[in-house]
Amino acid sequence: MKDVTRRDFLIGTGLFSAGMLLSKVFQIDLATPVQAKMKAQKWPWPYEKLDPEKTAEMAYNEWYRIFCGGAVISSIFSQLAEKIGEPYASFPIDAFIIQEGGLAGWGTLCGSLNGAAVVANCICGPRTSGSHAGHIITTNLMDWYSNTSLPIYKPKNPKANKDHIVQTMSNSPLCHISVGKWMKASGFALASPERKDRCARITASVAYKLVEMLNAWKDGKFHEEVKWSPAGMFGITAQQNCAECHGSNIPEAPKMKK
């Protein structure tokens, strides 16, 4: 199994087909009865367009209180709670501090993406509501995060890296990989003010990008095509760059009998 190139990665042909593929390969049935009919389960949630710059600035500052996942959620939901009220006012933002450091510091999924996924799927609605927008925005955001030199956003009053900040491309949505590559390139340790400022700026950059996507979706102008369907391509959930972790010894996933 060889690496998937960026070109291979951009294979999507439309939101509908992506949804169909997901339904076919990974899940069984979207239409079984809803077990818990609860108040906030009305989709999509009401949304008013936000200012990406203001949101990013809030996310940067909130990082120093509740880290990456909580900060992305707070930067968007707290504005919407003020503008709109419910269901945003009842969302337990601070609980998402747990997403920090790839969940409780284990270095798995970057919390800024984990939090952004929650935001996109509340606002646009989950696949159970018949909309695939939240899913596609999440996938686009993970692709953008993996393939962009970050951080992009410059806070008004940075707490560190005031003159210059090293940017790195993670090639992965994993905290451990993203943080590790930046630490290696910059030479700054995990507990340094510079690394903390870097992760706060990453969080702000993700919040900025997410609001751009949500605003486009609100205007009916979100038509990005990136869909990563490893289930269909590789027969297993995965990133697109197997060899970065696996080296020359990549296990072959069992395939369905034809």
Place this chain on the structure above:
Amino acid sequence: MKDVTRRDFLIGTGLFSAGMLLSKVFQIDLATPVQAKMKAQKWPWPYEKLDPEKTAEMAYNEWYRIFCGGAVISSIFSQLAEKIGEPYASFPIDAFIIQEGGLAGWGTLCGSLNGAAVVANCICGPRTSGSHAGHIITTNLMDWYSNTSLPIYKPKNPKANKDHIVQTMSNSPLCHISVGKWMKASGFALASPERKDRCARITASVAYKLVEMLNAWKDGKFHEEVKWSPAGMFGITAQQNCAECHGSNIPEAPKMKK
């Protein structure tokens, strides 16, 4: 850098010290002003003990509707919404379908753990509330998941693997690794009914274990000692088994100057 053994992993000496270490190494300040004071931000959430067996059965069935992350959350929050009402009734369960397959199928963090982390940190409260219980339960659950032959839970009416199911130890909280090792050991493909049943049983097993932990916490009897502090040990967010991905070439993280 060599692998960390299970013995090294069990190094904790108390909840308080774990919280202190986290505060010292990874974050700056727990006490900065709360930017968004919202309704559901009162901690801990009211909790009544649940039946692990009933919860697991619900989680198993919900997997076929909203997958791993959503199903763990639904199995617990829908019962508490019925018993207690708010704030559970306003929680947007279905949005967490996005956690499936390691977030939108990318194979990162197993959704059952991602969902369980949300549950534990809502019920016990986030670290901003002064409680570390939700964080410690999350870490314990990730450790248990990584070091246990799963799935354990047997549903009343399994949809597949009716006579026998292969159990595997993931040594990782990552979807891709957990699913991949099971697929290799069982020979079943991702889209097979057997693999789906396996992930539904994993989800049920996690929900069962989480309720056991929450019930012990409610009784003041949760005193497990597992704390994984890679920030302190390795100087980077990480799992404990570096060599499984890195092989013989493990990058050294920059350390703080003494």
